[in-house]
Amino acid sequence: xxxxxxxxxxxxxxxxxxxxxxxxxxxxxxxxxxxxxxxxxxxxxxxxxxxxxxxxxxxxxxxxxxxxxxxxxxxxxxxxxxxxxxxxxxxxxxxxxxxxxxxxxxxxxxxxxxxxxxxxxxxxxxxxxxxxxxxxxxxxxxxxxxxxxxxxxxxxxxxxxxxxxxxxxxxxxxxxxxxxxxxxxxxxxxxxxxxxxxxxxxxxxxxxxxxxxxxxxxxxxxxxxxxxxxxxxxxxxxxxxxxxxxxxxxxxxxxxxxxxxxxxxxxxxxxxxxxxxxxxxxxxxxxxxxxxxxxxxxxxxxxxxxxxxxxxxxxxxxxxxxxxxxxxxxxxxxxxxxxxxxxxxxxxxxxxxxxxxxxxxxxxxxxxxxxxxxxxxxxxxxxxxxxxxxxxxxxxxxxxxxxxxxxxxxxxxxxxxxxxxxxxxxxxxxxxxxxxxxxxxxxxxxxxxxxxxxxxxxxxxxxxxxxxxxxxxxxxxxxxxxxxxxxxxxxxxxxxxxxxxxxxxxxxxxxxxxxxxxxxxxxxxxxxxxxxxxxxxxxxxxxxxxxxxxxxxxxxxxxxxxxxxxxxxxxxxxxxxxxxxxxxxxxxxxxxxxxxxxxxxxxxxxxxxxxxxxxxxxxxxxxxxxxxxxxxxxxxxxxxxxxxxxxxxxxxxxxxxxxxxxxxxxxxxxxxxxxxxxxxxxxxxxxxxxxxxxxxxxxxxxxxxxxxxxxxxxxxxxxxxxxxxxxxxxxxxxxxxxxxxxxxxxxxxxxxxxxxxxx
Amino acid sequence: xxxxxxxxxxxxxxxxxxxxxxxxxxxxxxxxxxxxxxxxxxxxxxxxxxxxxxxxxxxxxxxxxxxxxxxxxxx
Numbered sequence: 001x002x003x004x005x006x007x008x009x010x011x012x013x014x015x016x017x018x019x020x021x022x023x024x025x026x027x028x029x030x031x032x033x034x035x036x037x038x039x040x041x042x043x044x045x046x047x048x049x050x051x052x053x054x055x056x057x058x059x060x061x062x063x064x065x066x067x068x069x070x071x072x073x074x075x076x077x078x079x080x081x082x083x084x085x086x087x088x089x090x091x092x093x094x095x096x097x098x099x100x101x102x103x104x105x106x107x108x109x110x111x112x113x114x115x116x117x118x119x120x121x122x123x124x125x126x127x128x129x130x131x132x133x134x135x136x137x138x139x140x141x142x143x144x145x146x147x148x149x150x151x152x153x154x155x156x157x158x159x160x161x162x163x164x165x166x167x168x169x170x171x172x173x174x175x176x177x178x179x180x181x182x183x184x185x186x187x188x189x190x191x192x193x194x195x196x197x198x199x200x201x202x203x204x205x206x207x208x209x210x211x212x213x214x215x216x217x218x219x220x221x222x223x224x225x226x227x228x229x230x231x232x233x234x235x236x237x238x239x240x241x242x243x244x245x246x247x248x249x250x251x252x253x254x255x256x257x258x259x260x261x262x263x264x265x266x267x268x269x270x271x272x273x274x275x276x277x278x279x280x281x282x283x284x285x286x287x288x289x290x291x292x293x294x295x296x297x298x299x300x301x302x303x304x305x306x307x308x309x310x311x312x313x314x315x316x317x318x319x320x321x322x323x324x325x326x327x328x329x330x331x332x333x334x335x336x337x338x339x340x341x342x343x344x345x346x347x348x349x350x351x352x353x354x355x356x357x358x359x360x361x362x363x364x365x366x367x368x369x370x371x372x373x374x375x376x377x378x379x380x381x382x383x384x385x386x387x388x389x390x391x392x393x394x395x396x397x398x399x400x401x402x403x404x405x406x407x408x409x410x411x412x413x414x415x416x417x418x419x420x421x422x423x424x425x426x427x428x429x430x431x432x433x434x435x436x437x438x439x440x441x442x443x444x445x446x447x448x449x450x451x452x453x454x455x456x457x458x459x460x461x462x463x464x465x466x467x468x469x470x471x472x473x474x475x476x477x478x479x480x481x482x483x484x485x486x487x488x489x490x491x492x493x494x495x496x497x498x499x500x501x502x503x504x505x506x507x508x509x510x511x512x513x514x515x516x517x518x519x520x521x522x523x524x525x526x527x528x529x530x531x532x533x534x535x536x537x538x539x540x541x542x543x544x545x546x547x548x549x550x551x552x553x554x555x556x557x558x559x560x561x562x563x564x565x566x567x568x569x570x571x572x573x574x575x576x577x578x579x580x581x582x583x584x585x586x587x588x589x590x591x592x593x594x595x596x597x598x599x600x601x602x603x604x605x606x607x608x609x610x611x612x613x614x615x616x617x618x619x620x621x622x623x624x625x626x627x628x629x630x631x632x633x634x635x636x637x638x639x640x641x642x643x644x645x646x647x648x649x650x651x652x653x654x655x656x657x658x659x660x661x662x663x664x665x666x667x668x669x670x671x672x673x674x675x676x677x678x679x680x681x682x683x684x685x686x687x688x689x690x691x692x693x694x695x696x697x698x699x700x701x702x703x704x705x706x707x708x709x710x711x712x713x714x715x716x717x718x719x720x721x722x723x724x725x726x727x728x729x730x731x732x733x734x735x736x737x738x739x740x741x742x743x744x745x746x747x748x749x750x751x752x753x754x755x756x757x758x759x
Numbered sequence: 760x761x762x763x764x765x766x767x768x769x770x771x772x773x774x775x776x777x778x779x780x781x782x783x784x785x786x787x788x789x790x791x792x793x794x795x796x797x798x799x800x801x802x803x804x805x806x807x808x809x810x811x812x813x814x815x816x817x818x819x820x821x822x823x824x825x826x827x828x829x830x831x832x833x834x
Contacts, residue, residue, distance in 0.1 A: 654765070654768055654769075654793075655765060658765070659797070662794065662797050663797055663800075666797060666800075666801035666802065667801040667802075667804065667805050667816055668801075668805065669805055669808065669814055669815065669816060670814055670815035670816070671801075671815060671816045672815050672816060672817050672818065674818055675804075675816060675817065675818045675820075675821045678818050678821050678822050678825070679797075679800070679821060681825075682800065682825045682828075682829065683793070683797075685829060686793075686796060686829060686832070687772045687773070687775075688775075689829075690773070690789070690792065691773050691774075691779075694773065694779075695779045698779060699779075704779065704780055705779065705780035705781060705785075706773065706779060706780065706781050706782055706785050707782040707785055708782060708784055708785055708787075708788050710782075710785070711785060711788030711789065711791070711792060712788070714792065715788075715791075715792065715795070718792075718831075718832045719831070719832075
């Protein structure tokens, strides 16, 4: 096209040279063309204003010659015009449409139509499209809104002109196509042409954003839907399993939990399975007892709330429905075939009530799964919470009974004691507790969301399996309490989820909390539970934002007193604050979690924080009771420490005199002598790391002994030795003479080298 | 002051956890390493003590530097 114009110009030039031969019109055209070219070349000016002016300038020439010349009417001309337009448009499209509008030259039939078409139909779009460009050119601002505009504009145009959208980059094609279609197509071309730049740049990102959002949305919706179905199935299963209403209540809760669990586990899939299995293995030994204890505790903890059970059931059902929604959502996310595992815990939940022993084991698994689920489903905290809540309720109920008897935080302790007592009680109590919990939860739903957060965090801390897990249970708890009542769906689901999880973990806590707070007049046992729960909640509230280890400790401590208090507290007001029950639950959960986790943790390598918490919880546990395991634990350790201390602690470090002298020498100032132990510790750690590194170096070199070169590599990596400071210098600097000789070959007279080098 | 570090103790430390063997003069290098590290530790704690305008190095000075130092001398 340029060539054509050029040729035209040349022709015009020649023609002009021979004015007699050339027509005035053709000469005019040539001049216009020249101007066009000039303007086109000059149009891509940095400032927006210029292009506009250029566009304005070029427009008349563009428009003028276009209709005049037949060539312009051709595809070439159109393309040319488009190109010219585009260059200008890229800078400032807004100007063109305006100019186009302003110049509705009848003579400029095609051009005018084009422009008008552009202005009329696509002007708005163009402006939208172009404006952002201008902004971009100017200050690179408002990209997002521009994008939106552009996208919308593009979309409109796309809808209008499917063809154009496809060939954003092919202006030429558009031009051809437009020609074929006529002015309308031209308009489209222009718009598309103008868009092309915009489309490429602006549209795609926006679309992407949308997609992302849509995907997220879809996911959520899908999850919920699925959970409902799965939930129903789980519910049916539970119903089938448990003939008693009480059981059914629990079952329902469990099913809810299970469904949620399943969903979680589904999501977690391998991770959860492995974790569960490993946990099972690990926890079978140490935690087996604990779980057993927990279960009977749960059963025992649920004392008198038979009437409440029904109420709870109602609530549970409601919450279950809500939970279903939530778990379904979760299910969608997690699609794994861990039904067995999931079912196991659910069954465990149901069975635990009537069978403390069996349930314990299962609960453990469930707990483990819960934990795993927690870890994996950080995202679905809400759902988890609901599930946990449901689970927790069951756990709590059983735990409460046990707790009453043994006044022990630790699930183990109470579990053992309670087992004998209350298979039946557990059932009833659990049912009651579940109901109570649900009721409580419903009531508490109205509570501030802040409480949620607190509890969530607490639960998070409590959750086993490390930071991630911790986070989930915390959240779940919060929802638990709130889930039942006002906040349907997710909140409820979350609560249930939390309950489910936490139940396994914190049987005692949960039971106390929900029971105590809302229904103390109705549920004496609940009140009992609630009081300790409340206290624990209070503690939790105060601790809500504490670190995980802190929470663990506090929870443990609180659980213990709470447990003892439960028995005493029949008439205590359930909830001074909605937070308390939740807090208590959380605490209980956490404590239970800690207990169960401690055993597991010892086996596995939990998160660093977890370990801390384990230690903290252990210490708390050791204080009170009768746990066989607990007693067994500290005892052997103590026995070991005595002999060890005699032997090694004094010998492990370098001699004090040496170290202190070196240190003082290097410090050049006075050094307090009591820094020695600290230095010792530091050196110890350093030595360990050093040994590992050296071993790695030697192994890498496929040697079985650590050599000097390994040390050299180490020094280099540590930064002590660089290209400018060879090792030998360091040697001379620090080591005494004798040693120096050994390390550095020294040449002596007689062509001898010390030490003797093997060549 | 150049003192002799107990080579036996150094060897013991290095062989604590593993069965790996130590080369002939490798423990000398270990001593060198320890010296260098101690030197750095002393320097840092001295600086820290100066910050608190105390002429003597106290325990908390040393502890505050220790963690950072341990991290830096990794390899």
